[in-house]
Amino acid sequence: MTNDQILAIRAQFPALHQDINGKPLVYLDNGATTQKPQCVIDALSRYYSENNSNVHRGAHTLSDRATQEFEDARRTVQTFLNAAKPEEIIWTRGTTESINTVAATWGRQNLTAGDEILVTGMEHHSNIVPWQMLCEQTGATLRPIPVFDNGELDMEAFASMLSNKVKFVSVVHVSNALGTINPVKDIIAMAHNVGAKVMIDGAQAVSHWDVDVQALDADFYAFSGHKLFGPTGIGVLYGKEALLNAMPPYQGGGEMIEHCSFAKTTYNVLPYKFEAGTPNIAGAIGLAAAIDFLNRVDRIALAKHEDSLLTRANELADKIGGIRKIGTADKKASVFSFLLDGAHPADVGTLLDQQGIAVRTGHHCAMPLMEQFEIPGTVRASFSFYNTLDDVERLFAGLEKAKMFLL
Numbered sequence: 001m002t003n004d005q006i007l008a009i010r011a012q013f014p015a016l017h018q019d020i021n022g023k024p025l026v027y028l029d030n031g032a033t034t035q036k037p038q039c040v041i042d043a044l045s046r047y048y049s050e051n052n053s054n055v056h057r058g059a060h061t062l063s064d065r066a067t068q069e070f071e072d073a074r075r076t077v078q079t080f081l082n083a084a085k086p087e088e089i090i091w092t093r094g095t096t097e098s099i100n101t102v103a104a105t106w107g108r109q110n111l112t113a114g115d116e117i118l119v120t121g122m123e124h125h126s127n128i129v130p131w132q133m134l135c136e137q138t139g140a141t142l143r144p145i146p147v148f149d150n151g152e153l154d155m156e157a158f159a160s161m162l163s164n165k166v167k168f169v170s171v172v173h174v175s176n177a178l179g180t181i182n183p184v185k186d187i188i189a190m191a192h193n194v195g196a197k198v199m200i201d202g203a204q205a206v207s208h209w210d211v212d213v214q215a216l217d218a219d220f221y222a223f224s225g226h227k228l229f230g231p232t233g234i235g236v237l238y239g240k241e242a243l244l245n246a247m248p249p250y251q252g253g254g255e256m257i258e259h260c261s262f263a264k265t266t267y268n269v270l271p272y273k274f275e276a277g278t279p280n281i282a283g284a285i286g287l288a289a290a291i292d293f294l295n296r297v298d299r300i301a302l303a304k305h306e307d308s309l310l311t312r313a314n315e316l317a318d319k320i321g322g323i324r325k326i327g328t329a330d331k332k333a334s335v336f337s338f339l340l341d342g343a344h345p346a347d348v349g350t351l352l353d354q355q356g357i358a359v360r361t362g363h364h365c366a367m368p369l370m371e372q373f374e375i376p377g378t379v380r381a382s383f384s385f386y387n388t389l390d391d392v393e394r395l396f397a398g399l400e401k402a403k404m405f406l407l
């Protein structure tokens, strides 16, 4: 990809083009949320100005239009993930709600005392706490798969932890704190060998490349719209149809029922069984617009560009020195997590912000991982395809300044 091509893509993201604290913004907090292209902003505005109506229940044209767009959006996600059927795509608020849904439904239905759930030592809290809550309710045990100090998963340890006690494995596809890309296809196959079901937390993966849930053979896959250039408050739970059909509903309310009476209520078919209440219609439509945008660009070339940003960050870090890299796995997405020797991450973040550079600092909702590294947190620069080599240079120039100030 040429720099001009990157700049042409970047031009479609209005929030990137502003000054922050008197300097042109360098937005390197894409792991927390990505910026939105104009086509997503327009899709939201058009929905509310032209088609706003409730879905699935109107005897009028506007409602039909809203329903059509909403269900088209589901099919867009189905194609994006290569799911077998649109019924396997459940709208949620985001990754967190997707994981909680599976824990509260499949988990409560299928787990008992003595069963084991495996996660990794590099999970986001949203892929730890729902399982802990489930363990409290069922007497099952949660066990973390160990992580090496370079940020790679210990696959031998994983193999040795697998037994017929393990009923569920939930693993992050790409670590938000380290950038590690986990070998989820192998993990799924190994877990299936002992009869366990597998959920993949794809929150940080789908923004970098296309995911194929059938090729992975994932039982469940979760992601958030806002980390995929779409709106906040919308996310996706993919689940295999047979599993979703056998699971009880998550929340009760409108839309999820077939028939309601005080004697007995029966539940709606998929996907509506898991979509109680008025959904985030605009969010779904906005997310589909984001996916349409991604379908129009060369994602493979953009992923290569992201890799080149990470390579440059590594080179510049070695050049300026005094930087401890956290997460040096062989296979990494464009996340650069580090500590500046002798400086607290929060101070580094503040000094970068004063120069218009947005990074995230802290434990990144991965406190068990931070404990392993015996650090309070890191400074994290997470790159997206709209970042430029110039953004990386600005980050390190900013760090040189921060060093002069702090050390």
Ligand code: 7TS
Pocket: 031, 032, 033, 093, 094, 095, 096, 097, 124, 126, 127, 172, 174, 175, 176, 177, 201, 203, 204, 224, 360, 364, 365
């Ligand atoms: N899983 C992973 C791997 C994540 O990175 C995040 C959010 C979540 C789950 C939760 O997603 P949500 O959309 O439901 O909140 N991660 C981050 C982050 O790294 N900085 O801010 C949020």
